[in-house]
Amino acid sequence: MSENVAHPAAFGDAAAIASSVAAGERTASAVVDEHLARIDEHEDAVHAFNTLMADEARAAAAAVDERIAAGETPGRLAGVPVALKDNMCTRGVATTCSSKILEGWKPPYTATVIDRLVAEGAIPVGKTNLDEFAMGSSTENSAFGATKNPYDLDKVPGGSSGGSAAAVAAGFAPVSLGSDTGGSIRQPASLCGVVGVKPTYGAVSRYGLIAFASSLDQIGPFTTSVADAALMYEVIAGDDPMDSTAAPQPALPVSSKLGAGVDGLRVGIITEMAGDVIEGISADVLARLRAAADALAAAGATVDEVSVPSTVYGLPAYYMVAPAEASSNLARFDGVRYGLRADGTNTAAMNTASRTAGFGAEVKRRIMLGTYALSAGYRDAFYGKAQQIRTRITEDFDRAYESFDVLLSPASPSTAFALGDKTADPLTMYLNDVCTIPSNLSGHPAMSVPFGVGDDGLPIGVQVLAPMMGEVVMFQVAAALEQAMASDAASVGGA
Amino acid sequence: MYYTVDRGPDVHEPSIPDDWELVVGLEVHVELSTKTKLFCGCANAFGSEPNTNICPTCLGLPGSLPVMNAAAIESAMRLGRALNCTVSPGVMARKNYTYPDMPKDFQTSQYDKPTNHDGWLDTADGVRINIERAHIEEDTGKSTHVGGDGRISSAQYSLIDYNRAGVPLLEIVSCPDIRTAEEAKAYVSELRGIVLALGVSDAKMEEGSMRVDANVSVRPRGSDELRTRCEIKNINSISSVGRAIQHEAKRHIDLYDSGERPIQETRHWDEEAGRTRPGRSKENEEDYRYFPEPDLTPLVPTEAELAAIDASIPVLPGAQRTALAEAAGIETVDASLIVERGDAGFALDAIAAGADGGRVVVHLNNNLADGVGKLTPESFAALINMETGGDLSSTQTKEVLAEMVETGGAAADIASAKGFEAMDTGELDDMIDELIANNADQWARFCGDDEGDAKKMAGFFTGQIMKATKGQADGKVVAQILNSRKNG
Amino acid sequence: MADTDPQPLSRDEVAHVAKLALLDLTDEEIDLFTVQLGSVIETAHDMNNLDLEGVEATHHPLGLTNVTRDDVVRPSVDRDEVLSQAPEVEEDRFKVPPALGEDS
């Protein structure tokens, strides 16, 4: 067994930190220093960060401490260190998307979600590693080197938000932000044994999130507890005048039913993801899914299987829609206004040279795929069809939600795999997101909750899916799963 | 070749042989004069310091998002309605192509669902040109080519200012209905008149807030084929629209005559050389890979919005021409200059105040080209009545008119200062009383509640007095007396 | 066309798409992408198993319409902060190599 440096909530979870800092029992500065020291100790092994914000974090912590000393309300996340996926803009701090094409770029503005966290007293401690432009499922496609899974440094943390998941699992920060376009929060959450939430499309502002696929991207939190996830959600969610696609409503009160249990709730296991239809989901993952269903049934929920037939077309549809939007979103990286510029005798040659030098192989692959999917003669057959499949998937989900309050599935087909295992064949890598992609296409919320370990002793998450804006019941069920795991651990003597 | 001597700067315009016909469609870009850009709150201003009206959104910075300007949509729909278009739910789309002055390397425009489509406009000459669509899109930044002789081909490098990037445009695409260069000019000037009447743009071709691209092809007269067309860009004035089209058409005809054929391409109008030149060479066929803009929502006008928009549309040039022609008893086409100058309302008011329509038109066309200055419709009418009454010669009238424009004085005063006698007010009192007695109906209307009608009747009484006094009476005094009778 | 008769991706198509995408691929990359993208496209043909006749396309998961802002000027960002990130600047403008010849 190789090295394990995991220590989630090494200095307490966000709720504990915020309340103790607000109460004056700890200073924000002390909290930040503890975390920075832990980062110092293990970051070389994990490589969760592209950029550490140690100085900025200390200054921000001092400011929070001053506010508290002055008797001001420090906010719901007072003194809570937060790690930020490096595809969210931070004014004056490098924002790279783990790409050479943006290396060193300092945005002149900050993403809405980060402003909201900071307004509640949270302290950004660094920008976390990701698959370049969020394209990948292992955080190996980073121009700055792979991130390792804290539970096993020879394994991947999942991706694309692998740095953010690993940062929380390693105890570098109690909470972090990731982005999820096809599973990029839920899959690494599953592999790193932390809670990861993809909110309803539009629930959280995308302003300042460097777009991968605009109609699929959502920002969400990684945390060590469902309650922390709910707290983070309540801070970052809600309408934003800077994002036309943000839902015109305030954050849902997702903390309100965390202790309500699941008595009487109807839980549906997605048939297609429960064994036979979608192949390649490992037996230990399926076993944990069954265990989760049993735990909910034991807690009073009605559990049954339900078919969501078109979800099997999620993967092919996703690999047309997401690259198509990406090919257009990434056109702006042309060497003119920011980022890498390579020489060229005329503008077009300079554009091509810059892009060729700046983008990694997977990004090129997806730009190519998306350009093809939109090009003359193919648009209707590929991009067009894929958008129609989204409608079908949404309809199928909505039909399932007529009979069920939430759905259940695996978050990832397997536990963390070895570094380098799946890099040779892109299609094999793409299969990692088979369980998560459908809810990106439909826009529904979904989250991964840690629910035990696999045969290899590595974490496994269960995915809880809910209807549009159904976050309240989603968190309610997730809290019940968390509770079941806790009492399970207690009954076998605990860890 | 034969040239007439009085054709002004267009003497080099080649003529089109009778057996050929032009097939021309125009794409006109109009910059909407909103306060802010289409997708961000940066000022939509001309002539600012370079790169001062910029933000993450209009610079296309990573992570930025667009939010639609409600005023731009409203302007677009108003212009659409004024062009008799059907206004439908519009969807913004991405038109993917790379150019350094386009920050996102795609233009946010409309593709298969334009806000306005299937309209038409009638030119001043009464020719109807159909309009395919009038869609909303964003402008690009501005490149300056440095080094060499200033032309792109010889430039050493380019400098880009993004102040204009993201300024709202309406692109108005005509059907290929235009058959002569004159029709093309008439179409553009009519469109410009409509835009100005609506106030949605300042439509200055020299500043680029109105830009015309012409798709030109030719065919043997009588055939209905569509031959290879060329798109002419860089046309900077209405007269250049005519010249560029005429030159390009002649180029096509010459090619066909010599057994060659034009190739489909973009060409640039060179004003000084008086010819078109080939534009950017395209290595491969354009493939814009349009798809709906996922960062914006569809624009679905409500019935109430459309009704409010219709109600907000002022009297447009076409209707102004008809009204003026009717009031002045002239041909519609002869009213076009006055309408174009924006003086139609003034002319109609002067006629309503009792002036002879024909003289109103003649003076406005010939003697008031630089504007009406301090003239009011009433004072203008009083002057014309003195002229038509025979008290002033046309030369004297012109002299008095010039001073009125300058000083705003009354015709009678100026005329008397120049040697004419003014009427005695006592005499006027009696004349007005007699007039009232003999025209009881009109008097009742003058005293009635209908403001417009009362104004008309004021014109009637003033006109009668002017006629009777051969224009010697002072219009102001007549108005005073009329009002004193009404109130007394 | 591709929607009726699935065709494997050709090398020429890959080269053409690379040009559209402003990417300069080596011969080896073109070979590799022809195979890799070809297999993704083949999977995409699975979509033809679904009868999608008359099914609307989903472009916006939330189905919002008419999201707009008022026509009110907001302050611009600091020009120097933006220009400081540019590869090359002259006279407060972004400097680029010359465009391809527009004239002949």
Ligand SMILES: [Mg+2]
């Ligand atoms: Mg256009």
Ligand SMILES: [Zn+2]
């Ligand atoms: Zn702006």
